[in-house]
């Protein structure tokens with residue numbers, strides 16, 4: 001084990017510790033290190049089993065509270081996972097989405113610049129914008145970023161996240177690393193609409209919900225868009241590679257200039273280009289895995305149905321047609337490469353979803369579709 005992981009005097013602040021990524025990161029920090037955690041979130045249902053842990057202190061709060069922001073920035077490492085990231089809300093609640101994804105993280109970045117903390121900020125692969133079907137590998141520092149017109153409110157989330165990246169990169173005294181997740185999937189992802197959340201979650205949770213309810217999967221605009229799905233457990237391994245290289249480059253305790261070649265002042269894609277599928281292919285794989293889990297023939301599972309993006313998500317919806325990450329930089333600077341194959345990721349996620357929601361009564365809940 002790396003020496004610094006044994007150092008019980010280190011406390012890492014995890015903002016959004018109760019979310020999908022946060023709950024897995026929290027588990028890994030507590031299992032693989034001797035660190036303490038200062039966790040902030042509004043919802044703790046995914047981390048009930050950690051609430052009494054003596055190495056953790058939790059706070060029910062969000063970044064809208066200035067005193068909380070200052071408190072978080074006292075710790076040497078700050079991981080910010082907090083965000084509104086429910087796709088249907090990008091259209092319906094654009095101002096709130098922008099406040100959550102720009103105003104709040106920018107205030108946290110200011111506080112970290114003042115205190116000298118290393119800010120690891122979770123951005124999004126959506127900052128690559130309105131990519132076309134024939135776009136190739138998306139490179140952190142080279143790919144041109146294109147968004148739709150302001151009436152296409154789908155891009156409220158992405159443009160707020162992008163502005164935050166630019167703000168962070170512009171702060172002179174900030175030690176920062178930005179990470180751009182490419183469609184993370186795994187246990188505890190999002191929610192089941194009408195059961196423990198509202199709106200339309202991301203595709204995997206939405207397809208899982210429809211399968212459990214015996215409803216057809218909805219293929220937005222024919223399901224021709226492509227995504228590269230990444231195991232959340234690979235994402236956690238990425239974080240440990242980042243911590244390790246950050247320590248050896250002295251990211252903690254030195255200025256970014258002094259650190260020289262390091263993960264500081266860098267944005268990293270975290271993705272798995274080997275796991276690329278069209279959404280229609282994803283639907284077929286998920287139907288097969290679900291049929292296998294339930295021990296029924298696949299043709300007993302309803303066929304997918306096509307729906308238009310605007311009809312499904314509302315006015316202002318547009319799509320990225322392909323999101324294929326270049327992962328060369330993470331390999332070169334951190335020695336990290338995601339390794340979990342698509343079939344393993346999907347089975348693991350779906351088995352968890354089916355088990356987790358199997359005691360829920362679906363008959364009196366809202367439908368998954370809008």
Ligand code: UDP
Nearest residue numbers: 087201202203204206218219220225279319
């Ligand atoms: N999608 C779909 N059916 C659904 C949910 C999403 O066809 O029930 C599509 C969506 O239009 C997009 C892709 O799946 O092309 C991925 O959408 P998601 O909301 O998961 O996140 P994104 O990768 O677009 O940020």
